[in-house]
Amino acid sequence: MRMPVRDLDSNWAYMVMAALACNLKSWFGQLMPDKIRGAEVIKMEFRRFLNTLILLPCRIIRTGRKIVYRLLGYNAWLKDFFRAWERIRRSAIT
Numbered sequence: 870m871r872m873p874v875r876d877l878d879s880n881w882a883y884m885v886m887a888a889l890a891c892n893l894k895s896w897f898g899q900l901m902p903d904k905i906r907g908a909e910v911i912k913m914e915f916r917r918f919l920n921t922l923i924l925l926p927c928r929i930i931r932t933g934r935k936i937v938y939r940l941l942g943y944n945a946w947l948k949d950f951f952r953a954w955e956r957i958r959r960s961a962i963t
Contacts, residue, residue, distance in 0.1 A: 894918050900960075901953040906946075921946050 874880065898910030910918065926941040940947070 891915060897922075897953060900957055901949060902956055903949060903952070906949045907953075922950050925950075 874883075894913070894915060895911055898907040898913075901907035901910060910922070913921075921944055925947075928939045928941060930937045930939060
């Protein structure tokens with residue numbers, strides 16, 4: 870892993886952020902309803918996870934009193950992404 874700067878404190882902060890990102894990826898994989906796809910997410914490299922599930926192109930539209938997110942691209946993981954998102958949303962409410 871390449872460290873961004875020579876300073877020890879900055880490298881420590883970089884490693885903490887990288888560890889948090891990997892933990893979020895693992896939690897997202899564990900919260901997916903389909904356990905096989907969740908295991909695939911956990912095994913993914915972080916760059917692939919970022920490109921397939923996080924960096925989704927979307928258009929943000931403000932209509933009336935709500936904000937609408939329209940996805941502009943499609944990949945095979947979107948159905949699993951929305952199922953996991955709905956599961957996370959439901960568990961946060963209760």
